[in-house]
Amino acid sequence: MSWLTQITTNHYLVLAAVLFMLGTVGVLLRKNGLIVFMCIELMLNAANLTFIAFARQLGQESAHVVVFFVMAVAAAEAAVGLAIFVAMFRQKKTVYVDEATTLKH
Amino acid sequence: MEALMFWILALVAVAMAVMMIFHKNPISSALSLIVVLFCTAGLYVILDATFLAVIQVMVYAGAIMVLFVFVIMLLNLRREELGLRRHKAVKVIGVLFCIALLAQLVAIVSTALPAVAEISADFGTIEHIAWLLFTKYMLAFQAAAILLLAAVVGAVVIAKRRI
Numbered sequence: 001m002s003w004l005t006q007i008t009t010n011h012y013l014v015l016a017a018v019l020f021m022l023g024t025v026g027v028l029l030r031k032n033g034l035i036v037f038m039c040i041e042l043m044l045n046a047a048n049l050t051f052i053a054f055a056r057q058l059g060q061e062s063a064h065v066v067v068f069f070v071m072a073v074a075a076a077e078a079a080v081g082l083a084i085f086v087a088m089f090r091q092k093k094t095v096y097v098d099e100a101t102t103l104k105h
Numbered sequence: 106m107e108a109l110m111f112w113i114l115a116l117v118a119v120a121m122a123v124m125m126i127f128h129k130n131p132i133s134s135a136l137s138l139i140v141v142l143f144c145t146a147g148l149y150v151i152l153d154a155t156f157l158a159v160i161q162v163m164v165y166a167g168a169i170m171v172l173f174v175f176v177i178m179l180l181n182l183r184r185e186e187l188g189l190r191r192h193k194a195v196k197v198i199g200v201l202f203c204i205a206l207l208a209q210l211v212a213i214v215s216t217a218l219p220a221v222a223e224i225s226a227d228f229g230t231i232e233h234i235a236w237l238l239f240t241k242y243m244l245a246f247q248a249a250a251i252l253l254l255a256a257v258v259g260a261v262v263i264a265k266r267r268i
Contacts, residue, residue: 007111009221012148013213015115019141021206026126028195028202029193034131034150034177038138041169042122045145048157050266054142059222064229065245066239067157071164072249079167082176083264089180090266098190 012053019044033088037081052057061082107151114151118144131177135170142166154229 001007003011019042026039055063085095092099118141125137129230142165205226227233 003110003152005110007108007151009218010213011111012152014210015118017206017209017213018119022119022122022126023203024167024202025199026200029189029203030126033129034173034180035126035134038173040135041165042141045165049148052149052152052154053211054156055154056224057218057221059224059228061229061233062241064154064157064234065242067154068234068238069196069242069245070251070263071159071160072253075164075169078172079187079256079260080263082172083148083260085211086176086179086264088128095180 005050009053009057012049016046016053018090019043019049031098033085033097036097037078041074041078044070062084080082110147110151114144114147118148132174135173135177138173139166139170142170153224156229156231156234 014065019096023039023043023046026042027036031038048070051063051067051070055061063072088100092102094100110165121137121144125134125141128134128137142161146158146166149155149161164210
């Protein structure tokens with residue numbers, strides 16, 4: 001049972017993969033656009049976790065800088081994305097992604 | 106001790122992520138995501154990324170999630186049935202992603218990583234990160250600043266009724 005008491009980088013990578021997959025499941029399954037958006041944040045977070053796990057493994061601090069930039073981009077993305085949902089709610093009174101069909105018909 | 110902390114944080118993070126996906130109330134989903142982000146911040150501390158752990162709590166769990174909760178309340182979403190999509194494409198993509206995850210896990214377990222590097226006591230402190238940011242990654246730092254400015258202006262333009 002050494003895998004239970006000895007935490008290696010692999011543990012973090014598996015955890016990041018699981019979190020990323022949960023985010024994907026949310027994006028695929030949920031209709032509510034805000035939840036889809038939160039799931040995307042979760043996926044970004046899982047990617048960050050891999051970066052930091054490898055930073056510790058290889059002793060490279062550059063990965064921390066990359067994570068810093070990912071967070072900046074996530075903040076920008078959240079601001080613009082939520083603004084889009086506010087505008088969409090004003091127009092169509094819904095945030096469900098499969099009801100945004102104006103360009104479809 | 107480290108192992109115990111890892112397992113607690115990891116299990117709470119996964120459980121809360123599942124709750125986030127399958128909860129009916131968007132506010133509950135947002136709060137679950139905040140717990141996930143806090144757990145990840147704890148993992149960052151275990152991985153000696155102290156500065157990023159603080160930033161994670163402040164920027165992610167603080168600013169971004171407040172924005173989410175604020176918008177959910179602003180839109181006044183009523184509590185509804187769990188809107189799950191039943192679409193053929195979803196199944197296909199889901200199967201593809203399952204295969205991708207399996208391949209990823211096999212790749213992780215089968216690859217031998219180099220030995221864990223020796224790090225100095227001040228690994229991942231704000232001083233080191235700032236040194237890298239203002240020397241090697243100066244251009245990217247400036248670009249991120251411009252990106253954030255553009256995002257702020259864009260968000261106001263999109264969300265405002267009349268400029």
